[in-house]
Amino acid sequence: MEKKPINSVTRCLLTQLLYTTLCVLFSATRGRAGATATRELLRGFTATPDPSISPFQALLDDSTGNYSLGFLRVNRVQLDLAVVHVPSSEPLWVANPTRAPGWSAQTRVFFNGSLVISDPHTGAFWSTETSGDRVWLSNTSNLQIQKLDDSPSVLWESFSFPSNTLVENQNFTSAMTLVSSNGLYSMRLGPNFIGLYAKFNGEHQPDQIYLRHKALEAKAEVIEGQGPIYIILSSDGYLGMYQNGSVPVDVQPFSTFQQTRSGTRWVRLEPDGNLKGYYWTGSNWVLDYEAIPDPCELPSSCGSYGLCQPGLGCSCLDNRSDYNSGRCGPPEKNSFSGDFCGPNEGKYWVLRRKGVELPYKELMGYEKMDSLAQCEKSCEENCTCWGAVYSNSSGFCYTIDYPIQSLLVVGDVTKVGYFKVRVSAGKKGVEVGYEVGIGLLCGAVLVFGVVVGFGLYRVRSRKRGVSGYLEEDSGVEVGPYKNLGSASCRSIELCDR
Numbered sequence: 001m002e003k004k005p006i007n008s009v010t011r012c013l014l015t016q017l018l019y020t021t022l023c024v025l026f027s028a029t030r031g032r033a034g035a036t037a038t039r040e041l042l043r044g045f046t047a048t049p050d051p052s053i054s055p056f057q058a059l060l061d062d063s064t065g066n067y068s069l070g071f072l073r074v075n076r077v078q079l080d081l082a083v084v085h086v087p088s089s090e091p092l093w094v095a096n097p098t099r100a101p102g103w104s105a106q107t108r109v110f111f112n113g114s115l116v117i118s119d120p121h122t123g124a125f126w127s128t129e130t131s132g133d134r135v136w137l138s139n140t141s142n143l144q145i146q147k148l149d150d151s152p153s154v155l156w157e158s159f160s161f162p163s164n165t166l167v168e169n170q171n172f173t174s175a176m177t178l179v180s181s182n183g184l185y186s187m188r189l190g191p192n193f194i195g196l197y198a199k200f201n202g203e204h205q206p207d208q209i210y211l212r213h214k215a216l217e218a219k220a221e222v223i224e225g226q227g228p229i230y231i232i233l234s235s236d237g238y239l240g241m242y243q244n245g246s247v248p249v250d251v252q253p254f255s256t257f258q259q260t261r262s263g264t265r266w267v268r269l270e271p272d273g274n275l276k277g278y279y280w281t282g283s284n285w286v287l288d289y290e291a292i293p294d295p296c297e298l299p300s301s302c303g304s305y306g307l308c309q310p311g312l313g314c315s316c317l318d319n320r321s322d323y324n325s326g327r328c329g330p331p332e333k334n335s336f337s338g339d340f341c342g343p344n345e346g347k348y349w350v351l352r353r354k355g356v357e358l359p360y361k362e363l364m365g366y367e368k369m370d371s372l373a374q375c376e377k378s379c380e381e382n383c384t385c386w387g388a389v390y391s392n393s394s395g396f397c398y399t400i401d402y403p404i405q406s407l408l409v410v411g412d413v414t415k416v417g418y419f420k421v422r423v424s425a426g427k428k429g430v431e432v433g434y435e436v437g438i439g440l441l442c443g444a445v446l447v448f449g450v451v452v453g454f455g456l457y458r459v460r461s462r463k464r465g466v467s468g469y470l471e472e473d474s475g476v477e478v479g480p481y482k483n484l485g486s487a488s489c490r491s492i493e494l495c496d497r
């Protein structure tokens with residue numbers, strides 16, 4: 001059988017096909033290689049976000065493959081430098097720059113002895129400010145800057161700068177702070193207690209403590225002058241508080257306390273202000289601990305001017321607003337100083353409610369007063385007071401020096417709340433919406449009435465004009481329409497007919 005020769009056109013097409021295939025394979029190989037993280041970052045390393053990758057771009061892996069350091073996409077257009085738990089994609093640590101950099105080719109991370117996030121316009125967003133030789137990620141998720149010399153040392157580690165999460169066997173000391181992802185809540189250690197705090201009144205005002213867990217000191221005591229306390233999350237399922245030695249001064253057991261679990265554990269300060277513990281089953285995280293089990297005891301479970309009733313959920317303090325929207329009023333604007341005596345911020349109205357109390361009143365300051373009127377007057381005359389709750393039985397007057405958050409429903413109607421509501425803020429959800437609605441309805445009715453009245457007037461006028469015209473034609477004068485020679489609009493309209 002005679003073979004047909006391959007002509008030049010066919011040969012050219014085959015060559016182009018082979019070249020295209022090789023290019024595609026090479027590009028795919030390069031893409032995979034670029035996305036593959038390394039086990040260490042040395043001096044001279046640099047990386048930029050890849051726009052085709054979402055939500056996480058790995059830069060550095062630990063030896064087990066369970067943890068990675070990389071770019072975590074935030075709000076689609078921004079990023080955090082984060083350590084994530086790879087199987088669940090949960091971030092366990094973020095660098096926490098003062099401003100989140102953009103997910104763009106302008107942003108880069110580099111290591112020159114310090115690990116730095118920067119862009120050409122802002123400069124450095126965040127830096128470890130070290131002079132190390134390599135960046136390394138341990139198999140416990142601890143990110144480290146190491147010095148490699150005759151005696152290798154750790155110059156910086158992420159475990160010393162936690163964000164909102166503590167992992168197993170990570171020391172949390174009195175020099176550290178956990179901060180929720182929304183920045184509203186924090187956890188700090190006192191001389192013998194764990195404290196949870198809320199930032200309700202801006203950056204320059206003291207935080208409000210809403211939970212204080214004091215050491216029970218069952219097996220060991222906190223001794224003054226013997227150093228600060230610290231806490232550790234144990235793999236046995238408890239949060240242990242220590243001062244010196246291996247005997248805890250306090251133990252907060254989890255649901256799986258002293259049960260064998262192969263998965264890792266962590267505790268996190270959540271955006272609602274609760275401290276929660278979890279363990280990994282191999283496929284998902286399971287809730288194992290809550291510092292505040294009752295949602296109504298949270299600092300703002302129902303939002304601004306909300307009312308929480310255990311077992312029944314949320315409503316609003318004013319009894320008129322609908323909580324279906326998830327809140328009773330808009331949050332206070334950042335521009336408000338909290339000074340009700342200011343020229344632009346002094347306008348407010350007063351909301352009173354019986355049968356309410358503060359969820360953490362035992363941690364708030366109070367004064368003993370003779371009457372509700374005296375308690376109210378003390379708040380009214382205080383420019384920075386947002387409200388007060390008075391108990392007739394005890395005479396305690398609790399003043400609130402931050403924007404009103406959620407309160408508790410109680411059966412004792414002698415516990416009365418007095419709350420200031422800014423005219424420009426609180427009335428949006430509490431009263432202004434109601435008043436504006438009524439005003440718009442009344443305005444619509446008025447406009448409708450005017451339109452209908454004018455229409456009826458026009459119809460009657462036309463009828464009277466035609467009848468006058470006919471009657472005058474027959475010699476009978478009818479009111480003002482007898483003179484059709486006038487230059488009125490009605491005369492013109494009738495003439496046109």
